[in-house]
Amino acid sequence: MMARAxxxxxxxxxxxxxxxxxxxxxxxxxxxxxxxxxxxxxxxxRWAITDAALFPAVPExxxxxxxxxxxxxxxxxxxxxxxxxxxxxxxxPLVVCVILLGLLVFSVRPRAWxxxxxxxxxxxxxxxxxxxxxxxxxxxxxxxxxxxxPVTLILTVVAIGLGFPTGVLLALARRSTLPVIRxxxxxFIETTRALPLLSILFIASIMLPLLLPEEIxxxxxxxxxxxxxxxxxxxxxxxxxxxxxxxxxxxxxxGEALGLPYWQLHLKIILPQAIVVVIPALTNTVIxxxxxxxxxxxxxxxxxxxxxxxxxxxxxWSSPSIETYLFITLIYFLxxxxxxxxxxxLERRTKxxxx
Amino acid sequence: xxRASSVFWTRRRRDLAYQTLSLLAVFGFxxxxxxxxxxxxxxxGIEAGTEFLGDRAGFSLSETSxxxxxxxxxxxxxxxxxxxxxxVAGLVSLYxxxxxxxxxxxxxxxxxxxAGLSKAWVEVARNSPPILILLFLYSAIGKVLPIxxxxxxxxxxxxxxxxxxxxxxxxPGSALSMALGAAAAIALLLWTNRAVTRAQQRTGRxxxxxxxxxxxxxxxxxxxxxxxxxDIKADxxxxxxxxISGGIVVSPEFFSLIVGLTFYTTGFVAEIIRxxxxxxxxxxxxxGYSIGLSRWRTLRLVVIPQMxxxxxxxxxxxxxxxxxxxxxxxxxxxxxxxxxxxxxxNKTSHAIEGTLIIIAxxxxxxxxxxxxxxxxxxxxxxxxx
Numbered sequence: 001m002m003a004r005a006x007x008x009x010x011x012x013x014x015x016x017x018x019x020x021x022x023x024x025x026x027x028x029x030x031x032x033x034x035x036x037x038x039x040x041x042x043x044x045x046r047w048a049i050t051d052a053a054l055f056p057a058v059p060e061x062x063x064x065x066x067x068x069x070x071x072x073x074x075x076x077x078x079x080x081x082x083x084x085x086x087x088x089x090x091x092x093p094l095v096v097c098v099i100l101l102g103l104l105v106f107s108v109r110p111r112a113w114x115x116x117x118x119x120x121x122x123x124x125x126x127x128x129x130x131x132x133x134x135x136x137x138x139x140x141x142x143x144x145x146x147x148x149x150p151v152t153l154i155l156t157v158v159a160i161g162l163g164f165p166t167g168v169l170l171a172l173a174r175r176s177t178l179p180v181i182r183x184x185x186x187x188f189i190e191t192t193r194a195l196p197l198l199s200i201l202f203i204a205s206i207m208l209p210l211l212l213p214e215e216i217x218x219x220x221x222x223x224x225x226x227x228x229x230x231x232x233x234x235x236x237x238x239x240x241x242x243x244x245x246x247x248x249x250x251x252x253x254x255g256e257a258l259g260l261p262y263w264q265l266h267l268k269i270i271l272p273q274a275i276v277v278v279i280p281a282l283t284n285t286v287i288x289x290x291x292x293x294x295x296x297x298x299x300x301x302x303x304x305x306x307x308x309x310x311x312x313x314x315x316x317w318s319s320p321s322i323e324t325y326l327f328i329t330l331i332y333f334l335x336x337x338x339x340x341x342x343x344x345x346l347e348r349r350t351k352x353x354x355x
Numbered sequence: 356x357x358r359a360s361s362v363f364w365t366r367r368r369r370d371l372a373y374q375t376l377s378l379l380a381v382f383g384f385x386x387x388x389x390x391x392x393x394x395x396x397x398x399x400g401i402e403a404g405t406e407f408l409g410d411r412a413g414f415s416l417s418e419t420s421x422x423x424x425x426x427x428x429x430x431x432x433x434x435x436x437x438x439x440x441x442x443v444a445g446l447v448s449l450y451x452x453x454x455x456x457x458x459x460x461x462x463x464x465x466x467x468x469x470a471g472l473s474k475a476w477v478e479v480a481r482n483s484p485p486i487l488i489l490l491f492l493y494s495a496i497g498k499v500l501p502i503x504x505x506x507x508x509x510x511x512x513x514x515x516x517x518x519x520x521x522x523x524x525x526x527p528g529s530a531l532s533m534a535l536g537a538a539a540a541i542a543l544l545l546w547t548n549r550a551v552t553r554a555q556q557r558t559g560r561x562x563x564x565x566x567x568x569x570x571x572x573x574x575x576x577x578x579x580x581x582x583x584x585x586d587i588k589a590d591x592x593x594x595x596x597x598x599i600s601g602g603i604v605v606s607p608e609f610f611s612l613i614v615g616l617t618f619y620t621t622g623f624v625a626e627i628i629r630x631x632x633x634x635x636x637x638x639x640x641x642x643g644y645s646i647g648l649s650r651w652r653t654l655r656l657v658v659i660p661q662m663x664x665x666x667x668x669x670x671x672x673x674x675x676x677x678x679x680x681x682x683x684x685x686x687x688x689x690x691x692x693x694x695x696x697x698x699x700x701n702k703t704s705h706a707i708e709g710t711l712i713i714i715a716x717x718x719x720x721x722x723x724x725x726x727x728x729x730x731x732x733x734x735x736x737x738x739x740x
Contacts, residue, residue, distance in 0.1 A: 019465045033468045180374035194721045196679035210392040272528045294484035321494035329487045336482035
């Protein structure tokens with residue numbers, strides 16, 4: 001019996017029934033999992049769907065039910081997403097989110113890697129800044145009113161955008177033939193990578209006020225941005241270094257034989273190949289950075305989680321924190337999952353033939 | 356490259372100049388930072404130095420694994436914080452390694468139910484920020500716990516606002532001596548196992564030393580239990596209105612941070628295990644079946660030993676990530692090393708010293724972890740003759 005089941009397994013995909021209950025072990029696993037689903041699912045469905053309140057989006061509808069209070073999310077979604085940004089102007093942060101996400105998706109495609117990518121970045125960031133801050137035809141909105149998803153995305157995109165060139169420089173420095181430069185780069189990269197992001201954010205928020213005079217002291221937002229930038233550049237440096245190591249020596253020798261100086265050799269021959277190799281690791285780092293920006297909550301920045309917490313403080317509602325955190329987790333999940341799916345497709349399409 | 360060379364600017368001199376310049380720049384920058392910061396601190400009347408470490412800490416910590424009171428010194432508070440961080444990181448590493456192993460195996464299982472559920476777990480864990488998982492769990496637990504009186508969940512397992520109370524035993528010796536005894540026994544077993552393997556490699560026969568040692572250790576343990584039997588009692592939790600006395604109490608904070616971080620890390624460990632399993636060629640499975648091993652024994656005896664070689668380096672960075680992610684417990688108010696340092700710096704204003712302590716501690720923890728894991732890595736590599 002066992003032997004036959006195994007031969008079937010190796011010959012190809014066996015039938016669904018056989019995969020579920022084909023062997024005693026499989027049947028036991030199926031039974032256990034199905035039993036736990038029977039125990040867990042009904043109360044969950046009752047809480048999330050049957051007993052939940054959705055419309056009308058007023059506090060009374062939540063008090064009337066025992067399940068989830070989705071009405072709160074319906075009523076407050078705009079405040080959670082955009083913080084205390086003026087109501088009438090909320091289309092502006094929405095457009096900024098679309099621009100920044102589009103910029104990220106646009107930039108990880110090798111086809112976009114041309115000098116005009118830098119122009120696209122400056123244009124997109126300038127446009128986002130104008131949309132957020134206003135002026136020149138738009139109602140001005142002070143940065144103390146910014147919050148929610150656009151803050152999260154601005155932090156991610158700027159940290160990655162600045163961190164990537166720095167990371168490339170650090171990676172080249174770490175592979176340099178000059179021992180002092182190599183040592184300094186290694187020291188910076190390894191120390192930054194050894195520290196939790198939270199402690200880097202914390203150090204930036206306590207050390208910068210000590211280092212700079214009051215007048216030019218960057219506010220909380222820029223302190224967090226500096227911390228995220230340093231963090232991103234150390235991680236991106238290691239990713240790029242991995243790519244550099246994958247380039248065969250012959251490529252360097254070919255460049256040197258042509259008489260190319262160091263920078264031309266790297267910009268024209270080595271880096272374009274090295275970065276294509278590490279696209280999966282790069283997109284992974286982007287996802288890690290999106291997830292990591294959630295930590296700026298700890299240094300008091302008004303990101304998605306903080307605006308969720310602020311929405312929860314409304315005394316009219318019975319503080320449905322589970323629903324709010326689920327909603328925010330869902331936003332992060334969609335961002336990260338969507339981006340990783342896009343990256344997978346990209347990876348399959350741009351598979352570069354090796355050798 | 357050669358175009359830039361001239362009689363004076365030889366390549367060697369230019370390299371030297373670059374390096375001197377960058378060294379000077381970095382040193383200058385570092386000196387500037389330290390000088391400005393200590394200047395600013397001096398203006399506020401704070402002297403740099405390490406004397407503050409001996410002063411009374413004066414702040415309380417919610418939950419500690421080492422004994423602590425606000426009257427202890429700052430230095431002890433830091434050590435208590437490190438202890439808390441290591442307890443969390445250690446437990447999460449242990450649980451997520453075990454769970455991740457099963458989840459990784461389930462990912463490549465034939466059973467669609469097992470494979471589908473484990474894939475869902477992995478995707479949710481990998482694409483959600485861990486801090487949100489913690490916040491979600493903590494608020495969910497806060498809603499589930501009974502508000503007024505403690506409730507009996509199962510016989511002798513109580514639950515109240517203070518957390519879950521489980522039965523424990525009141526033991527005669529101290530916890531420390533028990534832990535040391537257990538560690539010594541495990542070390543002895545590991546050492547014997549190595550000696551046995553060496554002897555087997557030398558002579559081709561496996562000497563029965565392991566049996567003798569286990570027998571000896573077992574009888575020592577049994578006699579200890581027999582001699583102190585009168586003193587060992589079960590320490591059962593007793594409900595007393597909203598309070599619980601006796602037993603061992605797991606606070607809602609501790610419970611949600613262990614469960615949350617384990618859930619998150621397990622997703623990553625499972626992916627490492629899965630890639631490790633897939634890296635073992637199919638022929639190895641078939642070879643195992645063809646000499647009559649069952650699927651489970653093939654996995655344990657043939658595939659997993661070969662998988663270990665692939666997974667040790669990524670697992671090392673995963674363990675280091677656990678230490679780093681344990682700082683997120685700040686979000687639900689558990690006092691880890693970073694919370695202690697933050698409170699201390701706010702209270703004493705010794706920012707520079709505090710920053711250096713933070714950097715040094717994490718470097719120390721990470722470097723020791725890497726050193727430990729590279730020893731493990733050497734053990735599992737192919738023994739080539």
